[in-house]
Amino acid sequence: MTTLEVQNLSMSYRSTAAVSELSFSVAAGEIVGILGASGCGKTTTLRCIAGLLRPTSGRILLDGVPMVDETVFVQPEARGIGMVFQSYALWPHLTVANNVAYGLKRNGVPSEERRRRVEEALSLVSLDGYGTRYPGELSGGQQQRVAVARSIVTRPKALLLDEPLSNLDAKLRERMREDLRELLRPLDICTVFITHDQAEAMVIADRIIVMRDGRSVREGTARELYTAPGSQFVASILGAASFLRGVVKSVEPHCVVVATDQGHHLAASCNGDARPSPGNEVLIAIRPEAVTLHPYAEASGNCLPGTVQRASFLGGHSEFIIETVAGEVRAHSNAWFEPGAQVALAIASDGCSLVTPD
């Protein structure tokens, strides 16, 4: 089984560290997404794996064979790792077919087989018949698929994708997300892609690594990261969340009861390593869909009162910004409330969790 292992990878440019002590591994057939804001070191990580950069320290192993460590540096051409560049990096002077055939030619694949495999690869990305075109004659989405075809036609052991969909417009990006996943799934190779788009990461990746300032902050499936973000940063980079401060009132087996300043009680799930004890000051993240809005008159039990600040009708649901005594809360609701309306917020505990503040 092929695996890609990154161990304690660090890379600094002059004195600034772009990546520090990053470790993760990818199994064959697994798609790992690295999610982070621009400048967090994700592209540097990818380039180190591809061999376009030599890391300052750390090891990268492919199939147990070191590509980089203290003494070894395997040149990119000898690694057998495919890469799709953010700019696609298609060669404008070669036809689509010659772009795709380039890697096969370099690896000495005979011309008959080469032609067959190029055709296969192009039909895999639904670009049959485009072989004689030049990249400049294709749309952005088509160029992106040529770039993917070019990198998988050589059957690499690992595939790296640098912001594969970021150059496409929003509609196309949404469709290509699913297409890309369908395309990569059966390949059975180690795939790493980086993105700053949480939806892209959630749709395509089996596992997400959240990066910040060159370090990995959190790793897990999209579900795990969404329901139990653990930190304010992860909660805000993956989906929307509102943050409220409070003091721990009591600790239950599966949740923590938190009191806001005004004495309202909220039940929040807690999956962090440290169990807080009563009296601790904590931060809770509230997902907008965990909030149920009621007209103020119907308020009961542990509801948080608030006033609608802004209301946006989004079609399937509406989004509200509610000013409460404890702070601003974002809420989704099927019902409609006019700005200025008095509402009561009921918050479900599974969409409300304790997070460590930044």
Added chain:
Amino acid sequence: MTTTASRTTSAAPPVVRPRRRLKPWNMLLWVGAAVVAAAVLTPIVYLVIGAFHRDTDGGMTGGGLSLANLHAVYGSTKYLRPLGNSVLLGALVALCSTVLGGVLAWICERTDVPFRRLFAVLIPIPIFISPLLTSLAWVALAAPRAGFLNASVHAVVPSINSVMTIYSMQGVVMVLTLHLTPYAYLAIRAALSTIDPSLEEASTTLGVSKLATAWRMTLPLVRPAIITSALLIFVFAIEDFSAPSLLGTPAGFTTIPSEVYFDVARGGTVGEAAMAGSLLLWLAVLGLSLQRRVIARTARYGSIGGKPSGRRVIALGPWRYLAAGVSLLYVLMALIGPYCALVYGSFLRFVTPHINRRNMTLDNFRRMISVDNIDALQHTLVLAFVGSTAALIIYLFVAFVLARTHMYGRRLLDYTSILPFALPGIVIGIGLLWAFVSLPQLGIYGTVLGLAVAYAVRYMGLGVQQIKGAFVQITPDLEGSASTLGASRFVVFRTITLPLLARSIRAVWTTLVVLFSLEISATILLYTPSSRTLPVLIWNEVQEDPPAAFAIASVELTAIFVVLALSRAFVRQSSDSFSAG
């Protein structure tokens, strides 16, 4: 290439290529860079050595160090006049060329002038007609009384003997302006084309008239281009040797380059000429450092850019015929007139304005390919094609090292390669003359190889900067993706980098072919009877037998037009294949 350009900007992440590990590869880079640096620094070092050298009976090898030359040049008034003339000439030419070039650029970029495309093709061509050829052609056109133009006017209006005299400072200014205007035209036109027309539209919607908009909005936006091209033209004008020598000297108008040349040619002291050459060096360095400073400062105009969204044209109404007239006049004076004069003059037995069959002959062409001159033709062909190709390969190497490696000391190499920009041809000539004579073991004094070295040094700044610019256009991702697909460094260069650079390289090569076949400023001090070139023949025949000079010049110019046309056709053809790429 628009897509490529936008890709370059979108590739934000820092790109650092793996450090070079291979020892032999590093060695090769180092040796190459050292050789290039030595070639550039040699003329400068020997210029200094020469300047502080005491000549013994015109000999350059004997003698010791002395400050005599320093005294003769900086301590006397002998060079004050030529220096003043050089500065005046440079300033006037810079002013005239920039104004004319700016007007032509605005006409071709922003107005509905008739035959716009034709003018846009023709206006840059005079760059390729050296000042020597332009001067020669204007001697034919406007020599006192005998010039075709003067004689024609005299025939119509007998009271005017000569409508203009080319042997004057005005003549020198005019010839150099005609030759250098395209530099300003190209720079200002490029700047105009990057201004978002909506910026100007915004101004017109605010009630500002079109011409006021052009004056108050457009002019400030292209000001950096105007200033930088004016400074560059100043440097080119002060370093020119042929126009002031040919046209200014008879009128007593001497500049530093012509003074330096006549110092050496009249058997004066080469050491003093070297010291005088340093005056020119200061001026050139001053002009270019000012230019670099302006370029560095213009970064703040970058944000104004916006996306060019098509050409916006100002309807000039009846004024468009005036605009066409101005453009036509320039093309006639700088290109068509001189060429016709040279061609016509080359069929004459002697210079005469009278058109008469008995005055016509083919002897000039026969003599040109006579045994005496055939070697000069061969030398020029070898220099133009073999010499320029060799120089191109060297420039490509330097540009590659600068743009694609992380070699230690490459900043120094960068500066060294720009240095020749500030080295006037005649200064390179003196420096290398001294070097070649002092180092007889090189065995290249007076050889065609010696000339090739001088040319390669002279045009290094131009060649390296242009090719480096082409490298920058190619995002390193294009090469990186080839590496990840299994291509070694050499294969990447051959299959990806080189084809993508091909168009720029071809353009640079064309320019070099033309420049190498017309070089005179350095040649004039370095040639010997066994290494004459066509420009040298022209220079020597100008006084003796002008029609012979016309013949050589018209043949050379025709050949250059053919080269330019072929190159243009080639570029068109190859750009069709991946136009959108």
